[in-house]
Amino acid sequence: EPEVTQTPSHQVTQMGQEVILRCVPISNHLYFYWYRQILGQKVEFLVSFYNNEISEKSEIFDDQFSVERPDGSNFTLKIRSTKLEDSAMYFCASSARINEQFFGPGTRLTVL
Amino acid sequence: AQKVTQAQTEISVVEKEDVTLDCVYETRDTTYYLFWYKQPPSGELVFLIRRNSFDEQNEISGRYSWNFQKSTSSFNFTITASQVVDSAVYFCALEENAGNNRKLIWGLGTSLGVNP
Numbered sequence: 001e002p003e004v005t006q007t008p009s010h011q012v013t014q015m016g017q018e019v020i021l022r023c024v025p026i027s028n029h030l031y032f033y034w035y036r037q038i039l040g041q042k043v044e045f046l047v048s049f050y051n052n053e054i055s056e057k058s059e060i061f062d063d064q065f066s067v068e069r070p071d072g073s074n075f076t077l078k079i080r081s082t083k084l085e086d087s088a089m090y091f092c093a094s095s096a097r098i099n100e101q102f103f104g105p106g107t108r109l110t111v112l
Numbered sequence: 113a114q115k116v117t118q119a120q121t122e123i124s125v126v127e128k129e130d131v132t133l134d135c136v137y138e139t140r141d142t143t144y145y146l147f148w149y150k151q152p153p154s155g156e157l158v159f160l161i162r163r164n165s166f167d168e169q170n171e172i173s174g175r176y177s178w179n180f181q182k183s184t185s186s187f188n189f190t191i192t193a194s195q196v197v198d199s200a201v202y203f204c205a206l207e208e209n210a211g212n213n214r215k216l217i218w219g220l221g222t223s224l225g226v227n228p
Contacts, residue, residue, distance in 0.1 A: 031214060042181040043157070043203060056215060089155060101216065103149075103157040 002026045004104035005050060006092050012110045021077045021107045023092030032075045032080055033093040034067065037058070042055045043091065049075065114139050115222065118207050118219035126227050133189045133222045135204030141165075146187045147205040147216065148201050157203075162185060194226045 005024045013019050025032055034046040064097055066078045075094070079086055089108050093101040107110040115138040125131045152227040161171065163180050171178045175192045183226065191198055201223045205216040 003194070024214070033215070035216070042220045043205075043218040058215075091157060093213070100162060101214075102159070105156045108116055108155070 004092055004094055004102050004106050005048075006055035006090075008107060009105065010108045010110070012049030013112065015084055015111055016081050019079050019082055019109065021090050021092075021109070022077075023104055024073055025075055025092070026096070026102060029072070029094035029096045029102075031095045031101075032069070033095075034069075034077045035090065035091045035093065035103075036088040037106075038085075038088045046077075046090075049085075054108045057107075058059050082109075085109045090104070114208060114217045116146075116204050116219035117204075117215055118204055118222050119195045120222045121220070122225070124162070124225045128193050129197060129226075130190060130192050131194050131224065131226075133188045133202050133204075133224065135189065135219060137185050137204070137206045139185075139206060139208055141208040143208075145152070145207045147207070148187075148189050149203045149205065151201040151203065153200070153203065160189075160202075191224075192215065194224075196228055197225050199226045204216055211221060 006024055007022045011019055032049040032104045035043050036046055037043045045058050047057040047067055068076050074091045087110050089106045091106045092104040095101045117136045118136055122144045123131060146163045150158040150160055161178055168180050168182055177190045179188045201221040203221045204219040207214060207216050
């Protein structure tokens with residue numbers, strides 16, 4: 001069964017460093033999403049991406065964040081200068097039709 | 113505004129008990145989808161169910177059942193004869209019908225502990 005994959009599973013970085021979180025969506029999917037979950041809290045929407053551009057972004061998704069689909073298979077989330085409060089689990093999701101999102105296993109980001 | 117409320121922060125039951133997790137939502141839209149996800153201790157999000165706002169039929173899947181009441185904006189989830197493996201955080205989520213702008217609005221989650 002096709003699935004969304006994410007790498008790495010855990011990333012530790014120093015405050016101020018750039019990180020790139022990688023996702024490989026399900027191959028025929030057209031809609032892509034990033035969500036984050038601070039430890040013990042609810043899941044929060046960051047950004048949705050369709051047709052090679054951002055469809056919607058939340059207030060969390062400020063200028064420090066960017067997304068890219070560099071090669072037709074990967075979907076990346078970049079944080080330019082990480083802050084302590086960026087420590088969270090980041091989930092990628094994809095969907096073929098709208099309304100059915102499949103989630104990856106998540107990347108746990110720890111900013112020290 | 114869109115909002116999902118899961119008033120129960122934590123529930124603890126003994127194995128084989130039935131348990132109901134509550135979810136109440138707010139939306140201005142007439143067309144929307146409701147979801148339940150399970151997050152086990154390993155951290156991944158496991159899809160459980162998606163319900164269209166036009167389909168108010170209750171659904172049963174094994175020990176799981178869902179009660180959608182549009183009149184009270186609730187989408188409650190019942191686990192019958194709970195098992196230790198059901199221990200997880202359960203999230204209710206809402207998605208409105210808004211063109212290509214799709215996002216899930218999540219509740220805070222209910223942490224369910226099933227004790228042997």
